[in-house]
Amino acid sequence: MATQLIQLTGVSKNYRKGRETVRVLDGISLGIDKGDFVGLMGPSGSGKTTLLNLLGGLDKPTEGLVEVDGRVISALSPGALAKWRSSNIGFIFQFYNLLPVLTAARNVALPLLLTSLPASRRKQHVNTALQLVGLTERASHYPRELSGGQEQRVAIARAIVSDPPILLCDEPTGDLDRSTADEIMDLLQRLNRDYGKTIVMVTHDPRAASFAHRVLHLDKGELGAPPEETPGAPGGTSP
């Protein structure tokens, strides 16, 4: 029986826009099991990224609770949240967000600077992560010397280097061509299947979404029924 890792209960999020209050998420309740791979789809402005930010402790809900592994993260202080993120969440962004002044290896090593690991162990972890994404030979390259796909692989290595249980991906294939996007999705699928990572992925791309075990649809801040047509995964493992 699957264990629930993430639980959202009645989560709403409002933003102030001038004098107006905009409700981006409206009473979301959702459970995500350990080892799940969830796709989040919906039109622009539907609240997908906001939901992802709440899951990752980058933002706090206006109402409701966000629990991860039994801990109510929406009640944590900013400092405690930052510490929690460093050991529980790996972020993967659409535009990779690598630091241009650092080599691939140093980019990957960044989250390890938040741990007490000695330098030799950090190097070991970085090598393992780069090996896992197939970029060992590019370790000393700077982001500008890498292709988009390679940059995203480095970003994935950075996300997994400290072995967090949850990966949050915001349009991870949004900036890539079809075949590179497939490679990235294969990699994420492998991390889910072989390493048990729980993945929540925001995407506009139905093909990428088809790699997920299940796809949630957000519209106007509410979880709704999926549209009728969702293309099948090219080798996906949709239940």
Added chain:
Amino acid sequence: MFGWLTQTAALAALNLRSLPRRPGAAAVAMSGIAALTGVFAGVLSMASGFEKTMEGSGQEDVALVLRSGSTAELNSRFSSEQADVIRYAPGIVRDAAGEPRVSSELFWIVNAVGKSSGTEANVALRGIQPAGYALRKGYRLAEGREFTPGRFELIAGRGARNQFAGLEPGQMIRFGKTEWLVTGVFEAGGSVFESELWCDVNVLQSAYQLGSGFQVVRAQVDGAAGRARLEEALDGDQRLAVDVWSEEQFYSEQAEDTTALIRVIGIPISVLMAIGAIFATLNAMYASIAARARELATLRALGFGSLPAALATLLESVALALLGGVLGCAIAWLALNGFQASTLASSFSQVVFNFAVTPDLLAQGVTAALVVGLVGGVFPAVRAAMAPVTVALREL
């Protein structure tokens, strides 16, 4: 504690590594701070150089006797008889032959032409007696020979020779109706006397029809006790109305007005420049944060705290300021330390002095730069810490 220190160090290193990506803003901030410290050290080196020259001129065991109420040699006056009374007063050291070590002197202002400016300036022509040489600490004839008593001859201090035309040994120079032969150049330990021209006091009296009187009696005394004895003796003498100064104190007081004036001008200029430098730093740091908004947000998303982000921004600002400060101080030191200039002192004659960019001034300059860096970095640091991660993450 360890955690945020490591985070701060890591983020600060990242900030510094990214500096070359923002050369314009960094250069503006650094040059603003360099200009501030350069001007600060430069202006104050003038004051400290002048002070050093003046304060190095006096000796504790030399007493100056001036007419009562006179604060400068120029407005003092004695008759020769009064000078003789002072010469043989108690407290004055005597030489092997039993003669008091005293030089009765005249301090006269002549016009000489500045070598660099080409304009006329006041120069002190001092008439001394033979004992006058030994009463100056570090006196040494550097070139030529000493003047011959009874002749229209003079020797020029090294500073005066460097600043004014016509003072090379062997040259004739005209002051008013009298033409003088420059016979030599002397040094006096970098003191104010190096700005003067020296001649025989009796020749000076006759050259400018100054009568037989003097303006100052300079005497070697047996320390403070000797000076007190001299003062007591002169105070009790009905024929005299004089003040006895320690030479050291006299020149120290002479320096005060000019150095205060230089500081009064220099410090407000430095403060204005500091305000400008703070804005340049603010601008550079805001540019730095704006350029790296997404990077900072990414790092905070990874788990780096907002306090380390703020401290690292502050450190970047301080590092920029430190570089600017060191650069400014280096320029001031290279360009100005030892630079010779002259200014009109309270004696109404030009005093030649060397700019002194002292270690103290350099430390003050760098400290001022660091303060500018800190002040200029505070608001950007707060912005770096408070910027909403979720917004910055989406910036391209």
